[in-house]
Amino acid sequence: MGERAHPLQGYGTRVADPIRLAAVHACGLLDTDPEEPFDRLTRLASMMLDAPLAFLTVVDDRRAFVKSQAGVESQAGVESQAGVESQAGVESQAGLDPVARTDRRRPLAETFCPLVIDAAGPLVVSDTASDTRTRGNPMSATLGVAAWAGYPIFSPDRQIVGVFSVADTHPRPWTARDLTVLETLSEAASGEIALRATLARATELARTLQASLLPPRLPEVPGLDLSARYRPAGTGSQVLGDFFDVFHTGPAGLGVVLGDVAGKGVEAARVTALAHYTIRAAASRSTSPAAILGQLNTALLTQRPDSERFLTAAYLDVRKERSGRRVTLCSAGHTPVLLRRAQGDVRPVGVHGLVLGVFDDADLVDTPIRLRRGDMLLLYTDGVTEARRGREQYGDERLRSLVGALGPVSADRLTAAVEAEVLDFAEGSPHDDIAILALGLPSGPGHR
Known part of the structure; x- marks a missing residue:
């Protein structure tokens, strides 16, 4: 007697629905390595239901991809199509290489998953050989199911992106308890997908918000060399408090500020925004950096009295003179501003005042600096000097040595070199935001 054609050759329209397929690809699980949050669920399913096999399968319109699988002791005829035999004890297949990942793809016609998608609900089969919905499916022979x-x-918008399933090598009735456990674990898998989508949206929102608090580009100022770099901590999923701004304060003036708000998240972003606009408004009425940061201190104490956020900042008022630039600096509890003279010596400049938003009198002092050809000022946040390799910090001395060893380079080369060395020291993504700003006078035509 000829073998009967299995029903998946004519699966319905839900499997190929474009909206569903968009949700499948948006969840980002296709053709990816096993991950512990999903492996934990398949292990639980196998253990709690005493089932030889458990799967979390993502399904598009071409194949079923096994994102996670778990099983118990290897049994005769029970072998995954990936070519990996089930191991003794409940165990996931975490750590598979890309070749094994490719083998975890199965044709739709060799799984039961499309039936779940077509039905838009669970599929429960006690005997796959006798049930007309599953009889003749190659999955029974391949896995001994x-x-x-x-x-x-489900995806966050309730599109079916895959199937959470268990299988036995012998016919068995699935009890009400079995199905309750299976449904709960499938909902947990859907919850993990929703959590990842929320995190992805939050990361994108954080990056957008952070970018809105930084100038899209620095102004072009004839005769002045400017460069700034910003590197978010980790994946950039949280809004942290490093900020900088460079803006004109009249026909002959330039305001330059770099600061660091304590903390992270929405509250840090609010304080950063307050600082950004208060400084610009204050700079339109005063050329004294101490007065400008003093107004910011007052705003922090009066407009956000319940906030525990404080900030450090260094502000420069830059004025053009015949022989160069006159710079007035005020530091409010910030990391030292470094001055590299054209001759190569490097030293911190300015008086270290108190942080803003804590004390009524932040003890702010203006320090005049004259910049001549080849001189450069470097401002940075503590993400530079406090970058860590194990227990060791990058530190002030390393930074000063680097700035001195570079010689008369452009502002862009200086900020790039500092960023690169700090990231190399930290061996990857920084644990804190990094903001770097350099301002100087070109030493000559070949300076850049």
């Missing part, structure tokens, strides 16, 4: 139960996995 004699009983199977699967529940849909």
